[in-house]
Amino acid sequence: MLTTFYRIVKYGIQNFSRNYLVSIATILVLLLAVIVFESLILFGVVGQKAISLVQDKIDISVDFRETVSEDEMLNLKSSLETLTEVKEVEYVSRDEALVRFKDRHPSDSDIAKALEEIGDNPLRASLNIKAFNPNDYSSIASYLNNESLSGIIETVSYNQNQLVIDRLAKIMDVGRQAGFLLTVILAVVASIVSFNTILLAIYSSKDEIGIMRLVGASNMFIRGPYIVVGAIYGVFSALAGVILTIPFVYFVSPYVSILIPEMNLWGYFTGNIFAIFGYNLLFAVLIGVVSSFVVVRRYLRG
Amino acid sequence: MITFNNVSKKYGDNEVVREASFKINPGEFVSLVGKSGAGKSTLIKMLIGEERPSKGRIIFGQYEVNKLNDKELPELRRHMGIIFQDFRLLPKKTAHENVVFAMEVAGRPQREIEEVTPQVLDLVGLGTKTQNFIHELSGGERQRVAIARAMVNHPDVIIADEPTGNLDPINTWGIINLLMKINELGTTVILATHNKEIVNQLEHRVISMEDGKIIRDEEKGKYILV
Secondary structure (H helix, E strand, C coil), X not given: CXXXXXXXXXXXXXXXXXXXXXXXXXXXXXXXXHHHHHHHHHHHHHHHHHHHHHXXXXXXXXXXXXXXXXXXXXXXXXXXXXXXXXXXXXXXXXXXXXXXXXXXXXXXXXXXXXXXXXXXXXXXXXXXXXXXXXHHHXXXXXXXXXXXXXXXXXXXXXXXXXXXXXXXXXXXXXXXXXXXXXXXXXXXXXXXXXXXXXXXXXXXXXXXXXXXXXXXXXXHHXXXXXXXXXXXXXXXXXXXXXXHHHHHHHHHHHHHHHHCCCCCHHHHHHHCHHHHHXXXXXXHHHHHHHHHHHHHHHCCCC | CEEEEEEEXXXXXXXXXXXXXXXXXXXXEEEEECCCCCCHHHHHHHHCCCCCCCEEEEEECCEEHHHCCCCCHHHHHCCEEEEECCCCCCCCCEHHHHHHHHHHHCCCCHHHHHHHHHHHHHHCCCCCHHHCEHHHCCHHHXXXXXXXXXXXXXXXXXXXXXXXXCCCHHHHHHHHHHHHHXXXXXXXXXXXXXXXXXXXXXCCEEEEEECCEEEEEECCCCCCCC
């Protein structure tokens, strides 16, 4: 068995090197598929980051009535935290609200003067609530609008921003779905193109397959070397894909940072380069091996 | 060893082999003769499992060839050495590698392959060209490689379908002499040919075909043109 395996690998490497023109052409096409695949990974990361940043900006805040004690507010915070839809609840006391307000307007002398004249802190304590899913804000809001809480809650911001939040949630949903669909379509197109290239490469060897059968070679002995060649195509194209992407990501990364300041594409790429190579390898080797397996099967009859 | 029992082959309405029946015993040298289109090649294709008969049974040793499926055919063919007019050698391998390949698919151990391959290539007279690729060899040399490949696994039968069709007279007789030598060593040989001169000089059994039918089967026969 080990001898047969060794012979299959030997013939695979021999076929790959002796048909070097066909090998190069096939690797080039597979490389295009790998680049499409890798771009989809990177666009996915950028898109996900953009969506999560927008999502992070959405929250609803609850303003309490003046008479409500801190204990009551913290009780509501605790009960909100038990809801499965709620990701995070932040309690902002009156003092904290004032500090933040001043921080937001450090050089506005009119505001500073107005606060001085009022003397007392005019701001109210509030809760800022973030949901896991933007679609869940409506159910959180209906929990807060419950009659039993009307005595302590003055306003819920969702009631004022409902339209914008719902629209943003829809846009993010559509963005995710469109991204997924685009990924699937492009990955399928890249796979089909690669499959056809391998089909043509093996088609040119169909007479040889016939000869091998006449000599008494088993299906495994005939198919094996082609599968090895398919895997070699995959390894080379995955490696070339990563190498070619390095300068591209280096060049594009600053522009991505302009659009999404929190995103460091170059940092992400260099930090995950082995994982990306792994995904490329899996994708390309799978296409190479499966295509070879399927195509040779067609010529193994008779 | 080989039995054809009422074997017919049809392509659509065209019957190219009609109720062929004969037996070939171990160690025989049989010439299968007839004009082009007489049905010789189809008969051989059915024997090696490349075509299935429309009717009848083909027995080769322990195998009922007409009942073998695609997965069982390689094992059958390892008992046969097959030689074609167009050589059917693996073009991207050297002469030596073509012979080695036949031994490797048969599962022969490496040490035996290294020992036997040069001997067989020497026996067929390939000389110093064993490391040449197939396209670097002449027709006669290619056919010698094909014979070396066919005989290297000590098959029960060598089946040669017009092996001299592309060769000059000198190479033709070189190849025929090789086949006779192989036969003298005990291997059954089936030679399909339309070369009258060869058949008449061999003075072995001759099965004559015409329009798909076996019209004559004679010990020490001659090629009689109708």
